Amino acid sequence: MSGGLTQALQLLAALSFLILLHEFGHFFFARxxxxxxxxxxxxxxxxxxxxxxxxxxxxxxxxxxxxxxLGWFPLGGYVKIAGMVDESMDKEAMKLPPxxxxxxxxxAWQRLFIMLGGIIMNxxxxxGIYAVIFGVWGEQYLPAQNATYGIxxxxxxxxxxxxxxxKIIAIQGKPVERFERIPSEILYRQAQSITVExxxxxxxxxxxxxxxxxxxxxxxxxxSGKAFIQPRIPFVIDQVTSKSEAEKMGMKPxxxxxxxxxxxxxxxxxxEKAKKANIGKPVAITVVRNGxxxxxxxxxxDNKIIGVTAKAADxxxxxxxxxYGPIAAVGKGFTYTFEQVxxxxxxxxxxxxxxxxxxxxxxxxxxxxxxxxxxxFDWLKFLELTAFVSIILAVMNLLPIPGLDGGYVIFLVYxxxxxxxxxxxxxERATSVGLVLLLGLMLYANGLDIFRLFK
Numbered sequence: 001m002s003g004g005l006t007q008a009l010q011l012l013a014a015l016s017f018l019i020l021l022h023e024f025g026h027f028f029f030a031r032x033x034x035x036x037x038x039x040x041x042x043x044x045x046x047x048x049x050x051x052x053x054x055x056x057x058x059x060x061x062x063x064x065x066x067x068x069x070l071g072w073f074p075l076g077g078y079v080k081i082a083g084m085v086d087e088s089m090d091k092e093a094m095k096l097p098p099x100x101x102x103x104x105x106x107x108a109w110q111r112l113f114i115m116l117g118g119i120i121m122n123x124x125x126x127x128g129i130y131a132v133i134f135g136v137w138g139e140q141y142l143p144a145q146n147a148t149y150g151i152x153x154x155x156x157x158x159x160x161x162x163x164x165x166x167k168i169i170a171i172q173g174k175p176v177e178r179f180e181r182i183p184s185e186i187l188y189r190q191a192q193s194i195t196v197e198x199x200x201x202x203x204x205x206x207x208x209x210x211x212x213x214x215x216x217x218x219x220x221x222x223x224s225g226k227a228f229i230q231p232r233i234p235f236v237i238d239q240v241t242s243k244s245e246a247e248k249m250g251m252k253p254x255x256x257x258x259x260x261x262x263x264x265x266x267x268x269x270x271x272e273k274a275k276k277a278n279i280g281k282p283v284a285i286t287v288v289r290n291g292x293x294x295x296x297x298x299x300x301x302d303n304k305i306i307g308v309t310a311k312a313a314d315x316x317x318x319x320x321x322x323x324y325g326p327i328a329a330v331g332k333g334f335t336y337t338f339e340q341v342x343x344x345x346x347x348x349x350x351x352x353x354x355x356x357x358x359x360x361x362x363x364x365x366x367x368x369x370x371x372x373x374x375x376x377f378d379w380l381k382f383l384e385l386t387a388f389v390s391i392i393l394a395v396m397n398l399l400p401i402p403g404l405d406g407g408y409v410i411f412l413v414y415x416x417x418x419x420x421x422x423x424x425x426x427x428e429r430a431t432s433v434g435l436v437l438l439l440g441l442m443l444y445a446n447g448l449d450i451f452r453l454f455k
Contacts, residue, residue, distance in 0.1 A: 029114045127330075130333035142314075143320055149233060160211075162196065166208075190356075218358070233268055237308050
């Protein structure tokens with residue numbers, strides 16, 4: 001199975017699961033308050049957002065007062081709650097007198113819970129998934145102070161003044177605890193300074209404040225697939241590819257590379273730099289094997305691939321591992337969920353508040369969503385991403401846009417404060433405008449994806 005197909009299937013499975021549970025949240029509170037639910041659909045049985053176009057279902061079955069079905073338009077889903085202005089825009093039903101089982105007959109606080117039901121469910125699902133992750137896999141991370149050899153920088157990090165071997169100790173004056181969170185801390189805080197410990201030529205160290213120039217945040221987001229920084233590690237060979245240049249040279253697993261053409265090379269980043277400088281040229285690579293130096297002769301291929309993989313950082317650096325019992329896992333799932341809600345809200349807020357971020361570079365549609373998933377299926381990565389997508393759905397649905405749950409919530413909060421109910425005419429017009437706006441946003445986001453694919 002190709003990587004693209006694997007990503008697409010994971011996206012379909014995650015979204016279908018989360019949409020069903022989101023709509024079940026509305027369904028649950030509606031039934032709790034004895035409100036009739038006329039339809040419960042995964043995907044739309046019409047051309048969203050036009051309820052009168054192409055109305056048909058792939059599957060449907062009526063049980064009690066509710067028709068359960070699978071729509072043909074694979075984007076979202078909905079529950080049609082009796083007596084409510086929603087995606088179906090059933091204006092004829094709204095002209096009839098209110099009935100006791102209808103949404104419009106319920107108290108404002110009950111209608112508020114019905115509208116928040118999907119968001120509540122998405123948050124609970126994220127908590128549950130994270131609790132499972134922490135209970136089964138625990139937590140593993142690299143404390144920043146344990147990055148013994150400092151950092152290895154890419155071209156962007158180097159351009160702002162960071163150097164290989166620097167040890168990052170603070171961002172915007174706040175100490176760094178987890179190495180993996182350094183790039184996100186720079187982004188979310190829109191950091192203007194990074195404090196590092198740097199080794200001088202006389203082998204002493206000094207603290208240096210690196211000023212983050214304007215444009216760095218934007219460039220980091222544009223190069224999100226690349227490593228801004230990584231833990232710096234020695235280059236010890238883990239595997240040698242069969243029939244590769246490395247095998248011809250005589251390289252073996254556990255060889256430690258210490259020099260290229262007589263120049264000291266200890267770290268992985270140093271070897272990459274030396275390899276790039278010798279493309280297509282003969283090279284003499286010195287390794288330590290069984291405690292003895294051995295010099296191997298060969299040539300760096302034009303594609304720079306000599307055919308070795310290096311041992312991972314955890315072979316050299318002490319990571320922190322935390323195991324969670326069932327109760328502790330639930331607690332960690334709760335706190336981590338709201339931490340991720342804050343992270344995503346910061347990402348969303350930055351699109352509108354940061355001078356460095358352009359919506360055209362940061363917004364994406366269904367293709368961008370699919371690329372978030374790993375091309376090789378892995379349960380841990382799948383669950384982590386499914387939980388995060390659940391948080392995305394919760395936050396996006398809470399936005400005060402008519403047609404989204406947050407739009408209805410705004411009207412309900414107004415009613416609860418003022419004591420005056422928003423007229424159904426206003427609700428219909430606002431919902432129509434909101435649905436058109438949502439359609440425009442969907443076309444814009446997916447259009448950007450298509451543009452990027454061709455670009």
